[in-house]
Amino acid sequence: MPEEQETRGGRATAEMVAALAQVSRVAVSRAFNPHASLKADKRERILRVARELNYTPDRAARALVSGRTHLIGVIVPDVYSYWESQEIDALTTALQNEGFATLLFKTRTDYSMDEQLLAYMRGFNPDSVIAFVENVKPVTLTRFLDRAVPIYVDYPMAGAPAEPEHGPLYDRLNILQHSGIDQAVALLQGYGARRIAYLSGHGKSRASAAREATLRQVLEERGFQPPILAPGDFGYETAYQATIDLFRVRGGADGVFAANDVSAFGALDALRHELGLRVPGDVKVVGFDDIAQSHWKSYNLTTVKFDLHERVRALVRLILRRLNDPQAESLVETLDTRLVVRGTVG
Amino acid sequence: MPEEQETRGGRATAEMVAALAQVSRVAVSRAFNPHASLKADKRERILRVARELNYTPDRAARALVSGRTHLIGVIVPDVYSYWESQEIDALTTALQNEGFATLLFKTRTDYSMDEQLLAYMRGFNPDSVIAFVENVKPVTLTRFLDRAVPIYVDYPMAGAPAEPEHGPLYDRLNILQHSGIDQAVALLQGYGARRIAYLSGHGKSRASAAREATLRQVLEERGFQPPILAPGDFGYETAYQATIDLFRVRGGADGVFAANDVSAFGALDALRHELGLRVPGDVKVVGFDDIAQSHWKSYNLTTVKFDLHERVRALVRLILRRLNDPQAESLVETLDTRLVVRGTVG
DNA sequence: CAGCAGAATGAACGCGTGTACAAACATGCC
DNA sequence: GGCATGTTTGTACACGCGTTCATTCTGCTG
Incomplete structure (x- = not known):
């Protein structure tokens, strides 16, 4: 085994590797830079020594020069x-x-x-x-x-x-978001739902606002009334309370779109355990996201999936x-959504 | 406003600040190092210029020298x-x-x-x-x-x-973990529970092994039989299945300790929705961790809390x-646990 | 005013690496 | 062999900062 030449428990440096491999320090740098030109056997030898010394180029130093x-x-x-x-x-x-x-x-x-x-x-x-x-x-x-x-x-x-x-x-x-929401509304329409509510995220959320706007658009396209709005904040507790308020005070709904899956859980629990309603019998519930918990038995949520x-x-x-x-114009990627049908609509 | 002297969209450097504040670069360094000696007004001036230039010491450079x-x-x-x-x-x-x-x-x-x-x-x-x-x-x-x-x-x-x-x-x-588990077992004992099961985490987990060992110890101290073991993996699905197996094939239990709260959720759902048992009426369930979801209405879990x-x-x-x-001997901090009583024991 | 301690200052160095530049070397073609 | 071209190699510098060290400045005592 090679002489333990680590100084004070610190890391090995390129210099040490160079010394042990009988090459210049620059060669070590090049060995770790794939597109730098370096004779194959030399690179191999350097990398072997580096592994022995447990050497890795210091990222701080690298960042300093490379940006x-x-x-x-x-x-x-x-x-x-x-x-x-x-x-x-x-x-x-x-x-x-x-x-x-x-x-x-x-x-x-x-x-x-x-x-x-x-x-x-x-x-x-x-x-x-x-x-x-x-x-x-x-x-x-x-x-x-x-x-x-x-x-x-x-x-x-x-x-x-x-x-x-x-x-x-x-x-x-x-x-x-249009595809997924349209599929959901179509499904609810098929089951005869008429009154649709939207349980929103918190006020400042663009995601929630966009979901609401798209839902409104789809409802109009399909001949529904605009959604009844229930204010939430993406959280379970608030959704729970908002749902109780929606049904006790404001006449309820046939279908509830929740701004995300967690709100949907809150709505579901309120409907079933507090209001004594059946889902999907009395009320249909649709969430957004399709998080891992959405297929748990207690919820088994129908939801608009973001893959x-x-x-x-x-x-x-x-x-x-x-x-x-780095100089490129604004880059864009686009994703679509779709409905995942489970047990809260049917 | 000061002349915009940023070069190519890059960050300001200590040198630029020094130039603009009419001081040496070292002074700038000292201005950002609280215990370095520097005349108060000078430091203040430097910091003001730094703020104008949106300057912050580069952490990569700092790391390189300070380690x-x-x-x-x-x-x-x-x-x-x-x-x-x-x-x-x-x-x-x-x-x-x-x-x-x-x-x-x-x-x-x-x-x-x-x-x-x-x-x-x-x-x-x-x-x-x-x-x-x-x-x-x-x-x-x-x-x-x-x-x-x-x-x-x-x-x-x-x-x-x-x-x-x-x-x-x-x-x-x-x-x-002894305190929390002992409180839980005492509570179950008070409700007349006799057969206790442990729904474990995955096999390699030290946490789960420790929970099981401590539970075993506490049960013995209080005159119970050793726990019936049901193998899980900390996850919902596995807990769900393991609970079904435990009750359908292996005679069930009066009380179930789950290795963590999520397993407890799985056990709860299996007991209630699949096995038709009442919790806490027929079976008591205790979890570990006290995660935020444990007080959701669907679960409202009694659990051993890790603050x-x-x-x-x-x-x-x-x-x-x-x-x-850095040279100190092995450092140790110690924490205790306690039981949080909710609706799954009673 | 001399003397002195302590604070404040700036020049120089080092941290570990990538890279431009020039020199050395290899290769291919005529 | 002569030359052009391409590949390797090593030297020197730069990256942005903290810190040592020698120097200068300040305030205070006698």
């Missing part, structure tokens, strides 16, 4: 929100496979996206930033980032003109494309 | 597991407040903690590492880390001698103590 940290900033209000947590999970795996790492940041739970956090994140100099925060404008985001081009998840309306906005540069993941892995792949594609071409 | 990246590696099998996600959430907030950031890594879902991942993480040179992975030995962890001292969550048995192990250095968060925020505070304390004194 790439290989860190992807992820901003979330709640890690434990179901959808977010599952997306972070899949995203982390995907990024890991591409040589990046997820750098996690939390905003306040009241969605007050303070500039302080952005400045803080900026200090870590991430290569890219994904914000799972709905009320922050891209403008705000770009103002606090130097190299990173933020990615923004958008929900364009069917038929609406593409935003000609040519302000700050950001990339976009467009999610088309998680497809979505993560699209995000990673955006990141890679942007890093390959 | 501190301010990154805390967090290794998880599933981000979306309830308990883990809630812990990551709280931990990220706490670390953020201390000037660190969470660097997330995922192992395979089959818990095969490959060395490849550790080597990968090592490349990012985190200041500390918390592994929410149960089957990886501290030895393995330390072998892949240079400066970082890993933190290991342990579940020592009551009365068992402290491990005299003096192998690789790692810090410990000890969780005492999340207390736990996170202990972890952060460990990290800070270790960074303040």
